[in-house]
Amino acid sequence: MKVYPLWHIGHQNEAGPDGETVHVDDGGVFIDEQDGDDVKLLGIYSSEAAAAERMRRARLLPGFADEPDCFDIGEYDLDEDHWTEGFARVPV
Numbered sequence: 001m002k003v004y005p006l007w008h009i010g011h012q013n014e015a016g017p018d019g020e021t022v023h024v025d026d027g028g029v030f031i032d033e034q035d036g037d038d039v040k041l042l043g044i045y046s047s048e049a050a051a052a053e054r055m056r057r058a059r060l061l062p063g064f065a066d067e068p069d070c071f072d073i074g075e076y077d078l079d080e081d082h083w084t085e086g087f088a089r090v091p092v
Helices: 048-058
Strands: 002-010 038-045 071-073
């Protein structure tokens, strides 16, 4: 069974070549939490259509309306490992 998480990324970064905020790059919505981007999970839905409907409603709300293209709908299989390796902490 697949589920569809809906994320919104509130950008605070200055990652562009001229220090401008980068909202979208070649891979989709740009995310850099170390640079202050705020990632919000709006919900997990049973269909992509349900996630898209929630995104439509969220785009009308304060904050989300300021960055209407900064949503991301994922697709995950339930009961499967999605992070299969460890991690390392990087000192800031």
